[in-house]
Amino acid sequence: MTQLSAAPTPQGKPADGNRALYGGKSNRRITVRDITAAKERGEKWPMLTAYDAMTASVFDEAGIPVMLVGDSAGNCHLGYETTVPVTLDQMTMLSAAVVRGTGRALIVADLPFGSYQEGPVQALRSATRLVKEAGVGAVKLEGGERSHRQIELLVESGIPVMAHIGLTPQSVNSMGYRVQGRGEEAAQQLLRDAKAVQDAGAFAVVLELVPAELAAEVTRTLHIPTVGIGAGPDTDAQVLVWTDMLGLTGGRMPKFVKQYADLRGVMGDAAKAFAEDVVGGTFPQEEHSVH
Numbered sequence: 001m002t003q004l005s006a007a008p009t010p011q012g013k014p015a016d017g018n019r020a021l022y023g024g025k026s027n028r029r030i031t032v033r034d035i036t037a038a039k040e041r042g043e044k045w046p047m048l049t050a051y052d053a054m055t056a057s058v059f060d061e062a063g064i065p066v067m068l069v070g071d072s073a074g075n076c077h078l079g080y081e082t083t084v085p086v087t088l089d090q091m092t093m094l095s096a097a098v099v100r101g102t103g104r105a106l107i108v109a110d111l112p113f114g115s116y117q118e119g120p121v122q123a124l125r126s127a128t129r130l131v132k133e134a135g136v137g138a139v140k141l142e143g144g145e146r147s148h149r150q151i152e153l154l155v156e157s158g159i160p161v162m163a164h165i166g167l168t169p170q171s172v173n174s175m176g177y178r179v180q181g182r183g184e185e186a187a188q189q190l191l192r193d194a195k196a197v198q199d200a201g202a203f204a205v206v207l208e209l210v211p212a213e214l215a216a217e218v219t220r221t222l223h224i225p226t227v228g229i230g231a232g233p234d235t236d237a238q239v240l241v242w243t244d245m246l247g248l249t250g251g252r253m254p255k256f257v258k259q260y261a262d263l264r265g266v267m268g269d270a271a272k273a274f275a276e277d278v279v280g281g282t283f284p285q286e287e288h289s290v291h
């Protein structure tokens with residue numbers, strides 16, 4: 001079936017390839033309303049992280065409709081062990097760069113640890129900086145029931161919120177990096193968290209490292225889109241950390257990562273070739289010189 005066929009979606013509306021988040025014709029910047037409409041059409045979509053303007057411009061040109069300036073920048077860009085040390089100043093600077101590097105993607109910025117846990121007013125102050133100074137279209141924060149008041153105030157104030165439940169890496173010191181929602185009680189908690197963020201007004205919710213069957217149930221239950229990472233094939237969207245997806249991160253990868261390239265190999269080989277040219281005197285040559 002091609003993307004332009006008028007096959008009915010599960011909601012019974014005709015598919016509209018021109019409006020598709022990925023592969024659609026519109027060049028204007030995507031909004032949260034476009035994301036909401038995609039779920040109504042039963043359309044799946046991709047999301048990647050980005051932390052700098054140049055990388056973001058590559059993904060924007062490739063048609064990636066939503067980019068997350070993740071606090072995974074802590075690991076992947078800033079050299080920390082976890083996301084915990086990342087500051088709001090750092091997120092603001094990286095988010096502004098990603099906005100400048102893109103023209104079509106919806107840019108979502110993570111609120112970092114410590115920038116919203118004090119309560120809704122702190123969350124609004126932090127999110128307002130990301131919207132005003134960086135120009136992002138939405139923010140993301142971790143936690144289900146425990147963060148519903150923060151989500152409510154941001155949404156009331158006109159800032160779209162993507163929620164994030166399941167494994168929430170900012171809680172690594174209390175939770176570790178373990179699968180969430182295994183067993184009946186944990187599954188019920190995850191469902192309560194999912195409903196809490198939807199009721200609070202979140203426009204989408206990330207499900208991180210939850211059993212595929214449970215993620216499918218959450219996706220069927222909610223009217224807002226679910227964005228899976230390690231959550232199986234049945235979520236509305238999928239997100240990966242870009243340096244993992246392109247084979248740049250190095251070291252042991254979580255099971256949910258698929259590597260679509262070996263950038264670490266490509267970059268290392270290029271660096272060695274340059275070094276050998278310099279040491280051996282074969283770079284620069286006449287064509288690289290000015291007189």
Ligand SMILES: Nc1nc(=O)c2c([nH]1)NC[C@@H]1CN(c3ccc(C(=O)N[C@@H](CCC(=O)O)C(=O)O)cc3)CN21
Binds near residue numbers: 071072167179249
């Ligand atoms: N480079 C990178 N990729 C990510 O996906 C990522 C980050 N950094 N930093 C922030 C969080 C932390 N994330 C993590 C970190 C570790 C595991 C992990 O060790 N997962 C094990 C499963 C553990 C279990 O079975 O309970 C795995 O093998 O997938 C998963 C997600 C996801 N996020």
Ligand SMILES: CC(C)C(=O)C(=O)O
Binds near residue numbers: 070208
């Ligand atoms: C993995 C995604 C969902 C994230 O929160 C991040 O990259 O920081």
Ligand SMILES: [Mg+2]
Binds near residue numbers: 072083110
């Ligand atoms: Mg994050």
